[in-house]
Amino acid sequence: MEQTMRRVVVTGLGVISPVGNDVDTCWNNLISGVHGIGPITLFDTTDYKTKIAAEVKDFDPRAYMDKTDMLRSDRFAQYGLAAACQAVEESGVIGTLPPERVAVYFGSGIGGIRTFTEEHNKLLARGPKRVSPYFIPMLIANMAAGMIAIRFNCQGAAIPAVTACASGTNAIGEAVRAIRHGYADAVISGGAEAAISQCGIAGFINMQALSVSEDPEAACLPFDRRRGGFVIGEGAAALVLEEYEHAVKRGAKIYGEVCGYGATCDAFHITAPRPDGTTGARAITLALEEAGYRPGETVYINAHGTGTPMNDVMETGVVKQALGEEAYKAYMSSTKSMTGHMLGAAGAIEALACLKALNEGILPPTIHLLDPDPECDLNYVANQAIRTDLDLALSNSLGFGGHNACLAFRKVKV
Template sequence: MERVVITGVGVVSPIGNNIQTFWHNLINGKSGISTINTFDVTHFKTKIAGVVHDFNADEVLGRKEARRLDRFSQFALAAAEQAWIDSDLDANGVNAERLGVYVGSGIGGIETLIANIDMLRQQGPRRVSPTLVPAMMSNAAAAHISIRWNAMGPSLSPVSACAIGNTAIGEAFRLIRSGDVDVMFAGGTEAAITDLSLASFSNATALSTRNEEPTKASRPFDESRDGFVMSEGAGILILESLSHALHRNAKIYAEVIGYGTSSDAHHIVATHPEGKGAYLAMKSALKNANISPEEIDVISAHATSTKVGDISETLAIKQLFGEQVYQIPVTANKSMLGHMLGASGGVEAIALAISLKEGIIPPTINLENPDSLCDLDYVASVARQANINIGLTNSFGFGGHNAALVLKKFK
């Protein structure tokens, strides 16, 4: 059975479109939430989001390529390019048949879909783009990555809502560990900050309306939290068998040692109030990693800043870790990033991998008055240096999908 390591990472996010900027802002507690300026939000209850700024698709991909891609695929290709370069892989040194892509999106090309619906309504069917379907389909990002790098191995776009990133990484981990492939692109991407999706989430009373203080709107575990903040971006990792990585003397961020998944079997959008599904996914991940709860040194929480979600995750963590739970630091990256939906798991896995490598735990910002039912060590306000060896990262999604990963510092 092969060991699996992370040898390359790439990110597009509201706090940075490269790893150096992203990590610097993350550990310094910089929020990426701002007032939406990409469309008119005058009549919206929620007017804020984690928008990716300073991203020029023409510069990254070339004008011709960028024009035929939805924004979610643009993000994915940009992050994949970073990860590939970061890994120092050589296309000539990788067996194309053993190079795969597991990259998903929760919503896919909604921006392209809306634009073409408007075109249909206003100018008629002849004006609808012939590239609408290949641009909007959720597997477009994975397909373009596969084409770009001649990845002829397994290609899949898992759809497990906001658990997608962890699902993709976990399933890619299984493929490599079984010996079926050598290298995988894995992660998630999302570009769903549109008037339609904002209106829907807002009318469902799921979003924060702290419009006057955008940088304080995402506040996991805080008593005054009032909903999540929509965000966008991509997080793509290069996973590689250890033997393949060592053969080429690759740098290694961390080792993936466990993956667990479960279903709440409870409600299409509401998390299980007791966190049963979350508990089962984490328990399964630890079993898969062949470690005990006592060996976990840090937890990267899903922590979306919703009333029920933060409490249920806290309850699940308490159930799994028992009396030692108050000695385990828990960090919530969404306090700075917002909720990147299908991209969140990939980005947060990258953050955990770097955290283990550098011995720094990013802070949970805006935690000023903790909810009495959320009483763990959430690394409030300021990053913490720590000797951490093994970390757990959680991602949960609509439909009751839960996925947890266990990463280990590589030695």
């Protein structure tokens, strides 16, 4: 007998980002076209081709943890815990379920690379005895998930998704499956990253992935002919996912339903996407099929949209493969034009943007899109937000290693 899958809804949101450290500030900046890109302040960039990034500003970890936890955690885990604290507080789910029925699925593409850089410098300059005893737990990419589980006594699974730039999306998608199939009743999910460090920036520069523009207004240019690489960002976003009936019974605020998820691998190359785009398109198609998509519905796609020459053309083709002629009727934008590329946190903040767009009927723009690439010929919501009611919102993510992931969201229907 076929088992009926349980429905999954979102009952809490939290964010630490280059455009705001709470949901309202972040969202208002996104729909207003305000970006968080500027000169790197975290280290001296004299010897670096790339001089700008999308840094988190005015973040005070003491608002979310005590000094002891601060000293033994990397910035990515601090961002993740802070976003989770916001989402959990809004949701109110903790205490309504046994601890073993609450899980944490929280991703990071890189983990504690800033800690790695700092401790390696200590090793070289002062010897092995000066390396922090907390080096390993600060470094490993599962620690945001671990710290969140410890804070909220989540005794279900605590699992990180580590799929490069698809980490946040895969974390949410796999959390949805855990609830659908009865392994958990609620999951704190999302992604966190803090890779703006000497080593991280140098690595991305040398693989020719980063923009080297020194003009914050002309550096992150998704779908524009002038684009020349992505702008690295940092931060975290968190969603509280919950089984629908439980959320309704306790009177929770519901942002929307996660109604589809697709995940595939290009199985092609460690950085370059599969040239024919078939596997990327299949991730979208799988999400659409689960969501019960029907041609003619009003669709918004929060694109991966990094602003690299190869990605934007490829993603445009992938969306056309998945939606056919309906692709030209869909709305599609890259909020990375404002947040920069938050790597393992990107999918999570873009899922948040999809949910807010569904709720408020406002689509965030792709800013700085002044000279569209002829090969990028869809509706990218150029420069100004658009007001429209949506039937379906998709969040698309692509990661090094060939990881493709797509989430689909709808307003809740009883």
